[in-house]
Amino acid sequence: MVARDGGNVMSRVVARLVESARLLMAMESWVGMLAPGRPWCDAHREIPDGRAIGMTEAARGALGHWLRVENGCIAGYQIIAPTTWNFSPRDGAGLPGPLEQALKGAVVRAGERNPLSVQHIVRSFDPCMACTVH
Structure with missing residues (x-):
């Protein structure tokens, strides 16, 4: 759809529906890997100094976490x-964010x-943003 019609409202909504169906199948297999009664996390007494980055794809796009630990x-x-990514202002090169690009030419x-x-x-x-925008 995107190759044929571009990244429009319909292609974003259909992509979310397809992703939901695929996620349901993945969740069924993940539930099978659960071990009832086993610990769900590892408890550590000391937290070493360092930095961590976690990136994932959430329902609305990229989600990033940046963590810095000092002295435990x-x-x-x-x-x-x-x-934040989708509604971002123009970047350092003056290029508009994804939403601004999508709004060009809106009737x-x-x-x-x-x-x-x-x-x-x-x-x-x-x-959720439509209530803020209108």
């Missing part, structure tokens, strides 16, 4: 959520105070 304590922790009818096309595009990135 968390000295810094930053989360950048998908909304706004004469007299329309809350353009439906804009709401659809925004919701296709983040369903």
Whole structure:
């Protein structure tokens, strides 16, 4: 769909539906790997100094965690959520973020105070953001 029609509202919604179906099958296999009664985490008394980065693909896009430990304590922790990436301002080269690119050319009818096309595009990135945008 993306190759044929581009990254539009329909392709983002269909991608989420396909991902949900695939995730359900994966979750069934993960449940089979659970060992009831076994510890769910390893407890450590000392936390070594260091840095860690965790990146994953969440429902709305990339999710990143950055952690810094000093003297056994968390000295810094930053989360950048998908909304931050998707709704980002222009980058250092002046290129617009994904949402701004997607909004170019959106149809706004004469007299329309809350353009439906804009709401659809925004919701296709983040369903919660449309309330803030309108």
